[in-house]
Amino acid sequence: xxxxxxxLFSSAIVISSCxxxxxxxxxxxxxxxxxxxxxxxxxxxAEEEKSKxxxxxxEEANTDPSSTxxxxxxxxxxxxxxxxxxxxxxxxxxxKTLGSLNSTEGTxxxxxxxxxxxxxxxxxxxxxxxxxxxxxxxxxxxVSDKGGVLNWKKAGKExxxxxxxxxxxxxxxxxxxxx
Numbered sequence: 001x002x003x004x005x006x007x008l009f010s011s012a013i014v015i016s017s018c019x020x021x022x023x024x025x026x027x028x029x030x031x032x033x034x035x036x037x038x039x040x041x042x043x044x045x046a047e048e049e050k051s052k053x054x055x056x057x058x059e060e061a062n063t064d065p066s067s068t069x070x071x072x073x074x075x076x077x078x079x080x081x082x083x084x085x086x087x088x089x090x091x092x093x094x095x096k097t098l099g100s101l102n103s104t105e106g107t108x109x110x111x112x113x114x115x116x117x118x119x120x121x122x123x124x125x126x127x128x129x130x131x132x133x134x135x136x137x138x139x140x141x142x143v144s145d146k147g148g149v150l151n152w153k154k155a156g157k158e159x160x161x162x163x164x165x166x167x168x169x170x171x172x173x174x175x176x177x178x179x
Contacts, residue, residue, distance in 0.1 A: 077101050077110065085109065085178075088131040089159055092120055092174050106158075106179030113172045117145055117165050120172060124161055128152050133159065147172075 077099030081091065084107065091097065095113035113120060121143055125135070133152035142149040147164035160177040 082107055082109065086157065086159065088133075088154075089176065089178065090124070090127045090131075093123060095174065106177050109176045109178075111174040111176070113174060114170070115172060117143075117147055117163055117172055120163060120174065121148070121150065124150065128159070 078101070079097075079099045081097050082100045082102070085091075085100075092111050092113045092115065094115050095111040098110040098112060100107055100109040115123075128135075131154070133154040136151040136153055136158075139149060139151040145165070148162075150161045152159045158177075158179055160175075162175045162177075163172050165172045
């Protein structure tokens with residue numbers, strides 16, 4: 001009987017010792033995971049801070065008053081009408097210039113107007129004809145009350161007009177391209 005009690009007591013100690021080790025191991029794992037996630041959070045915070053600093057420095061570069069010609073907005077557009085905008089191409093009435101982009105294919109200038117698409121089309125057809133431009137055949141077929149595309153050419157110059165009406169904002173977006 002004594003041997004049985006001694007055996008049961010020994011078994012209880014061994015079992016309880018194993019349980020403590022498991023609890024310690026689990027506690028250690030929780031601690032490691034917790035400290036690992038803290039490291040991840042610290043790394044994420046550091047990365048976010050670095051991104052914010054890079055963005056701030058880019059914004060500062062774009063708002064440098066000494067370099068107004070090189071300013072660009074979020075889309076990479078230079079604000080305002082470009083200096084080489086053709087003098088014989090009118091800007092849309094009742095509009096504001098959003099900016100321009102230069103590429104190897106030509107220059108793109110973006111506007112917003114409070115005028116409706118049909119009014120803008122009539123204005124450009126009349127003004128471009130006065131300036132000596134001819135409508136490129138077939139481009140008049142690509143126009144509706146909601147938007148469209150018109151193209152003109154004159155002595156090797158090409159000018160395109162693309163527009164679309166946003167009924168929610170009640171504005172017409174226009175893009176004039178030239179090369």
